[in-house]
Amino acid sequence: MISLDTLALQRTVLLETRKRDGSWVATPVSIVADAGRAYFRSYDAAGKAKRLRNFPQVRVAPCTMRGRPTGPAVAGSARLLSDEEAAPVRRMLAAKHPVLHGRLVPALHRRKGWTTLHYELTLEPS
Template identity: 30%
Template sequence: MISLEKIKSEKYIVLETYRKNGEPVKTPVWFVINDDFVYVVTRSNTGKIKRLQNNPKVKFALCTIKGKVTGEWISGTVKILDGNQTKSTIEMRDKKYGFMAKIAKFLSKSKGELCAFSIKID
């Protein structure tokens, strides 16, 4: 099994979620790692949140900013977080990504409220 500690300092993972018909959708995302979980911040009205509400199974791998896979695929299960957990995840994300996180927050405002989810490796 891959050590999450080894990928902690990387910038991007590509997240593979699944449509109702089973078709995979790959999205490059920022992430943070804490206590053997991968955490991702997004917005409540994004496609990935809708897909995760239907199917919490995911795969992810290290990638470039454009989503080109550079690491091995890892399977996991997602849990959408509550308000307090989301707040602490946003704080971790902001600490890791700094000013770019502030810009992303502003640019994504139209896609709903900030929310977060954890990925537990299967």
């Protein structure tokens, strides 16, 4: 069974979100964890953000950077964080992934005019 501690050691996890028709869409996302909580980011126009607005239920599995699963998926839910809650998450992502989330992702989001969204990931107890 995959735990939050196991996922916290990963650089990338495979996040599966549910569509309206009930099918699942898998997307690799960078993850950080602190104090027993895991977090990831997206942008407002992304498909996963739109799906999370309708269905906060997710499945998460460890994976490679390209999205190939390396372990079993576990059920969970994602909660959108407020701007105040997201501030430490921004710093944690930039510290763990300095090039990608410290420079590239924020610059791309600003250039495209996207709003960066941060989510808290909670796993369901087994």
